[in-house]
Amino acid sequence: xxxxxxxxxxxxxxxxxxxxxxxxxxxxxxxxxxxxxxxxxxxxxxxxxxxxxxxxxxxxxxxxxxxxxxxxxxxxxxxxxxxxxxxxxxxxxxxxxxxxxxxxxxxxxxxxxxxxx
Amino acid sequence: xxxxxxxxxxxxxxxxxxxxxxxxxxxxxxxxxxxxxxxxxxxxxxxxxxxxxxxxxxxxxxxxxxxxxxxxxxxxxxxxxxxxxxxxxxxxxxxxxxxxxxxxxxxxxxxxxxx
Numbered sequence: 732x733x734x735x736x737x738x739x740x741x742x743x744x745x746x747x748x749x750x751x752x753x754x755x756x757x758x759x760x761x762x763x764x765x766x767x768x769x770x771x772x773x774x775x776x777x778x779x780x781x782x783x784x785x786x787x788x789x790x791x792x793x794x795x796x797x798x799x800x801x802x803x804x805x806x807x808x809x810x811x812x813x814x815x816x817x818x819x820x821x822x823x824x825x826x827x828x829x830x831x832x833x834x835x836x837x838x839x840x841x842x843x844x845x846x847x848x
Numbered sequence: 849x850x851x852x853x854x855x856x857x858x859x860x861x862x863x864x865x866x867x868x869x870x871x872x873x874x875x876x877x878x879x880x881x882x883x884x885x886x887x888x889x890x891x892x893x894x895x896x897x898x899x900x901x902x903x904x905x906x907x908x909x910x911x912x913x914x915x916x917x918x919x920x921x922x923x924x925x926x927x928x929x930x931x932x933x934x935x936x937x938x939x940x941x942x943x944x945x946x947x948x949x950x951x952x953x954x955x956x957x958x959x960x961x962x963x
Contacts, residue, residue, distance in 0.1 A: 735891070737891075762949065764950060771955070771956075772955055772956070773852075773938050773940075773953030773954050773955050773956050774892070774938070774951075774953045775953075776950045776951070776952065779948055779950055786948065787948050787950070822891055822892070824891075824892075826949065828949065836882065836894040836897055837892075837894070837951060838894070839884075839891035839892040839893070840891050841889070841890050841891045842889075842890075842891050844889070
């Protein structure tokens with residue numbers, strides 16, 4: 732168990748550019764979550780997957796944001812036409828959910844810090 | 849809608865003294881409550897959770913939290929603080945009826961333990 736891995740750790744981009752982040756969850760975890768954290772705030776839920784299915788999206792996730800988890804393993808979060816307001820830490824978390832309804836706590840990666848100039 | 853309030857932006861305590869970090873919540877269904885800790889430029893680390901059962905739950909690094917249903921609170925406590933406990937602490941809640949199992953976080957409380 733190597734934990735949740737996120738890449739890159741830091742990304743600096745110019746306004747209007749597209750960026751993509753990757754998350755590798757803990758291998759046996761079937762649920763994957765994306766959160767956004769701005770300075771001085773707690774993480775805000777963006778979206779989550781169960782296996783490859785994206786089951787919920789927050790209203791924070793504008794049309795410029797898209798997330799995928801094509802094979803139910805790693806996930807990508809893409810932001811198109813970045814804006815300065817997109818500058819934040821993007822956190823990925825994973826958990827496992829069994830048929831009895833038990834869910835492990837969310838395990839977080841170290842995040843990708845995005846700076847839009 | 850679910851929400852979490854952490855009324856203190858910062859808590860200061862001397863090493864060796866007890867500490868309390870406050871959290872209150874609002875949720876429609878049964879509350880599932882969590883505490884996480886965050887160190888600089890790192891993700892969140894799970895400390896403890898309350899799902900059901902004893903109101904006092906024990907977690908990692910000597911931390912514990914007490915669930916109080918009537919006051920809708922879930923305060924984090926530790927009998928004797930260490931300098932290394934200095935970090936950002938987040939309380940989170942999940943509605944027991946929410947099948948997404950997503951967590952709603954508070955705004956965080958910075959704990960500063962002075963030597």
